[in-house]
Amino acid sequence: MSDKNKSTPETEALIIGHFDNSLTERQESELAQRLATCPETRARFRTQMRMEGRLHSLGRDGFLAPAAVPQASAADGPGSHIEHRVTTVAESSPSRRIPPVFTSWMAAASTVLLLTAWALWPSGVNAASVLRKAQLAAQELVDRTYRVTLSNPNDQALEQELTLNIRGGSKFVIRPVDGSYIMGSDGSEFWMARPDGPVWVTSDYRALAPALRRRIPNQRILGLATSPNKPLLLDITGLLSLIKQKYEIELVNPNGTPEHHIRATLRSETVNAPETIEVWADADTGVVIKAMTHWTNQNSRTLELLNSETLNQNWYQYPRHAPNAKLRRL
Amino acid sequence: MTESQPIQQYLQLRSEFMGYLYAITRDAELAEEVYQNAAVVIIEKASSDEAIRNFRAWAKEVVRRQALHAIRSRETARRHGRAIAPELLEAISKTFCEDESTASIVQEEAKAMQKCVDELPQEKKKLVAMRYEHDATFDEISSRMNSTPAAIQRALSRIRKMLHKCTQRRLALSEVQQ
Numbered sequence: 001m002s003d004k005n006k007s008t009p010e011t012e013a014l015i016i017g018h019f020d021n022s023l024t025e026r027q028e029s030e031l032a033q034r035l036a037t038c039p040e041t042r043a044r045f046r047t048q049m050r051m052e053g054r055l056h057s058l059g060r061d062g063f064l065a066p067a068a069v070p071q072a073s074a075a076d077g078p079g080s081h082i083e084h085r086v087t088t089v090a091e092s093s094p095s096r097r098i099p100p101v102f103t104s105w106m107a108a109a110s111t112v113l114l115l116t117a118w119a120l121w122p123s124g125v126n127a128a129s130v131l132r133k134a135q136l137a138a139q140e141l142v143d144r145t146y147r148v149t150l151s152n153p154n155d156q157a158l159e160q161e162l163t164l165n166i167r168g169g170s171k172f173v174i175r176p177v178d179g180s181y182i183m184g185s186d187g188s189e190f191w192m193a194r195p196d197g198p199v200w201v202t203s204d205y206r207a208l209a210p211a212l213r214r215r216i217p218n219q220r221i222l223g224l225a226t227s228p229n230k231p232l233l234l235d236i237t238g239l240l241s242l243i244k245q246k247y248e249i250e251l252v253n254p255n256g257t258p259e260h261h262i263r264a265t266l267r268s269e270t271v272n273a274p275e276t277i278e279v280w281a282d283a284d285t286g287v288v289i290k291a292m293t294h295w296t297n298q299n300s301r302t303l304e305l306l307n308s309e310t311l312n313q314n315w316y317q318y319p320r321h322a323p324n325a326k327l328r329r330l
Numbered sequence: 331m332t333e334s335q336p337i338q339q340y341l342q343l344r345s346e347f348m349g350y351l352y353a354i355t356r357d358a359e360l361a362e363e364v365y366q367n368a369a370v371v372i373i374e375k376a377s378s379d380e381a382i383r384n385f386r387a388w389a390k391e392v393v394r395r396q397a398l399h400a401i402r403s404r405e406t407a408r409r410h411g412r413a414i415a416p417e418l419l420e421a422i423s424k425t426f427c428e429d430e431s432t433a434s435i436v437q438e439e440a441k442a443m444q445k446c447v448d449e450l451p452q453e454k455k456k457l458v459a460m461r462y463e464h465d466a467t468f469d470e471i472s473s474r475m476n477s478t479p480a481a482i483q484r485a486l487s488r489i490r491k492m493l494h495k496c497t498q499r500r501l502a503l504s505e506v507q508q
Contacts, residue, residue: 012491013487016357016487016490016491018353018418019352019353019356019490020468020483020486020487022483025415028414028415028418028465029417029418031418031421032415032417032418032421033417035418035421035422036417036421036424042425042428045353045422045425046425046426046429046431047439047497047498048490048492049349049350049352049353049422049426050345050346050349050436050439050440051349051443051490051493051494052348052349052350052353053344053346053347053349053350053351053352054345054349054351054440054443055346055447055458055461055462056345056348056349056352056358056446057344057345057348058444058447058462058463058464059458059461059462059464062445064455064458064459064462065464065472096445116422120365148399157429190440210429252355306388330337
């Protein structure tokens with residue numbers, strides 16, 4: 001379909017200005033009037049609207065980044081690499097996703113650079129260095145088990161306790177203590193099952209989220225996701241990545257303590273993002289021992305490290321937890 | 331469009347719906363959230379026995395209602411300084427809902443645009459990526475590109491016009507070839 005109807009340059013400027021959010025009230029009125037009365041303007045607006053939608057979709061899927069430009073460098077600090085769901089991001093390039101062109105050799109190269117950068121990091125401790133070290137530790141392919149507590153002082157009914165196993169930045173298994181469901185990811189697929197029910201599997205969390213909302217009795221679990229564009233805030237990597245992108249950080253405790261405590265405060269209002277995040281990390285290893293997130297509605301979530309015992313290799317795959325369940329792909 | 335599951339049909343229409351949602355929210359994050367909320371409605375409706383005659387038209391209405399509800403409840407005016415003028419909101423929604431382009435036409439347009447994006451010079455593509463992949467503001471882009479916000483806005487405006495012209499040219503060419 002070619003756009004045979006010609007719109008004037010003024011109309012085109014109004015339409016593009018609208019998408020840039022740069023129109024004055026008077027110009028918005030003018031655009032509204034043209035849309036209401038002029039078929040050509042409506043046709044032009046539709047094509048622009050579809051184009052904007054596609055550009056956002058291409059961006060979301062990582063198809064806009066120039067292929068020859070790696071998204072990470074040594075200056076990015078630890079954790080700006082590898083697995084598809086990891087969103088640790090360079091300060092100079094706040095990407096939410098790792099583009100598909102990020103091949104394994106690039107990942108390996110960046111890992112070496114990152115490790116070098118870490119080794120050469122100045123010995124003076126500050127909030128940024130604690131965060132970087134924690135990000136690196138969170139990337140390690142080590143199983144860690146956390147107790148997750150959801151609470152709100154105004155509503156005890158919302159209290160919930162869950163157990164979370166994580167390995168690196170992409171594998172996790174989470175289940176509430178009442179065993180009403182279990183959800184996880186093996187690094188490539190997300191899955192969720194309830195006792196005696198099917199197991200829902202998808203490679204795209206955005207497809208799973210709507211299904212979960214209907215099927216999980218306690219929907220608060222979905223509140224842990226900041227947005228469908230971001231990974232679940234169930235894993236430490238996602239949490240640290242979010243801090244780096246959107247929060248001002250300060251080191252709360254002085255040097256020389258066994259744990260480093262950083263407090264992160266949201267720079268500007270963001271949908272579903274916690275107002276503050278506090279992280280306690282082991283001073284030697286950088287491993288996050290405890291993390292607390294607080295929302296404006298007084299909801300809070302606490303993650304406390306229980307142990308670092310090695311789990312079965314298949315632990316993060318759904319057959320391990322729902323061996324006889326019917327498979328339903330989304 | 332084939333008669334696939336409603337949620338699959340919905341996912342196939344993603345770009346079209348996101349375009350509308352972005353047009354009325356001008357907030358990629360909120361647009362995504364509304365898109366997800368509408369997906370919940372789609373799934374719930376799909377589970378019922380009620381027949382949906384024209385999925386695309388019906389889904390558009392679901393998306394429109396969810397969007398208007400989100401805009402009201404989220405007080406976007408507070409986040410963006412000024413809310414979109416109500417008459418413009420109405421006009422955009424009407425433009426979106428009355429769009430009668432067929433799915434195949436929309437797909438052709440998408441393919442043509444994809445080729446045009448692929449052909450963009452690296453520098454221009456980088457700008458587009460910053461804006462649409464990283465949701466960077468003009469201020470943020472300008473500080474990284476050693477430029478001014480106004481210059482970045484003009485550059486992106488030119489790129490959009492280029493993409494539009496290129497897409498239309500490709501579509502016209504394919505019409506001639508057919």
